[in-house]
Amino acid sequence: DIIYLNGDWITSEDAKVSVFDRGFLFADGVYEVIPVYQRRPFLLELHIQRLQRSAEAIGITFIEANYWYQLVDELIDRNNYDNGLVYIQLTFGADSQRSHLPTQPLSPTIYASMSSLHVHWDTPIPVKVAVLEDIRWQRCDIKSISLLGNIMLKREAAKLGAFEPLLHRHGRITEGASCNYFMVKNGHLYTPPADHLILAGITRTWVIQLAKSLAIEVHEEPMNVNELQHVDEVFLTSSSREVQPVGQIDDIIVGNGQCGAITAQIAEAFHASKR
Numbered sequence: 512d513i514i515y516l517n518g519d520w521i522t523s524e525d526a527k528v529s530v531f532d533r534g535f536l537f538a539d540g541v542y543e544v545i546p547v548y549q550r551r552p553f554l555l556e557l558h559i560q561r562l563q564r565s566a567e568a569i570g571i572t573f574i575e576a577n578y579w580y581q582l583v584d585e586l587i588d589r590n591n592y593d594n595g596l597v598y599i600q601l602t603f604g605a606d607s608q609r610s611h612l613p614t615q616p617l618s619p620t621i622y623a624s625m626s627s628l629h630v631h632w633d634t635p636i637p638v639k640v641a642v643l644e645d646i647r648w649q650r651c652d653i654k655s656i657s658l659l660g661n662i663m664l665k666r667e668a669a670k671l672g673a674f675e676p677l678l679h680r681h682g683r684i685t686e687g688a689s690c691n692y693f694m695v696k697n698g699h700l701y702t703p704p705a706d707h708l709i710l711a712g713i714t715r716t717w718v719i720q721l722a723k724s725l726a727i728e729v730h731e732e733p734m735n736v737n738e739l740q741h742v743d744e745v746f747l748t749s750s751s752r753e754v755q756p757v758g759q760i761d762d763i764i765v766g767n768g769q770c771g772a773i774t775a776q777i778a779e780a781f782h783a784s785k786r
């Protein structure tokens with residue numbers, strides 16, 4: 512595989528980053544994950560807009576959108592994945608020493624690579640999720656590389672035999688450790704609002720649009736974990752998982768434990784929209 516690092520196209524073995532990089536020392540950076548279908552990036556503009564928002568939120572100066580578009584195109588050209596995931600990481604840069612505040616003006620360290628993507632959308636296997644208290648910070652709208660809270664929660668869920676945590680703050684549902692959540696009740700679709708407590712997923716945005724085009728009513732509103740006992744279907748979304756049905760929440764079986772009808776309808780519409 513060929514990766515991109517600060518203007519160079521090299522192998523990952525040849526890539527070198529300073530130990531004084533603020534990403535390494537402080538997780539002072541942001542990232543994006545962009546799906547590629549048939550060698551074409553999916554919803555690229557939305558991903559780049561979110562990258563710019565995240566970068567500006569942590570004080571990295573604006574980088575032209577065209578720079579990212581060209582980078583992604585070349586990355587796809589130089590690698591051999593028909594379907595894959597592009598990873599872009601942008602850190603505040605490398606200093607000459609460890610210092611909480613930068614000791615000098617820095618230029619960002621930009622890294623991008625590609626990996627394969629296989630989603631079995633036509634034979635979705637419902638997963639189990641575990642309800643856990645969201646212990647992360649208050650700016651989950653920034654796609655930060657500081658994922659310690661997310662990783663700790665993911666490990667906790669795995670220990671409970673779950674695929675993903677379903678997080679809540681004092682009872683209010685937020686999202687997963689690396690995905691957004693949707694609930695179906697009486698034919699309507701519900702998902703938490705895109706505020707500072709969740710990452711506004713690009714897949715989430717796309718699914719909301721698809722649902723509306725299928726004449727499904729969508730409600731972006733706060734939900735309590737208690738309401739989970741009365742939902743008909745649950746699914747999660749992300750760039751790497753697309754539309755993933757949930758069959759079990761802790762000990763509660765959702766619906767009959769299979770992929771629900773509306774989830775299947777949305778998953779199918781999602782798959783059709785890739786072309």
Ligand code: PDD
Nearest residue numbers: 544688689690691710712713714749750
């Ligand atoms: N994760 N919420 C969180 C906390 C996430 O990390 C992600 C994505 C999402 C879904 O966003 P999108 O639909 O734009 O992928 C929601 C990526 C895939 C990751 O960390 O690998």
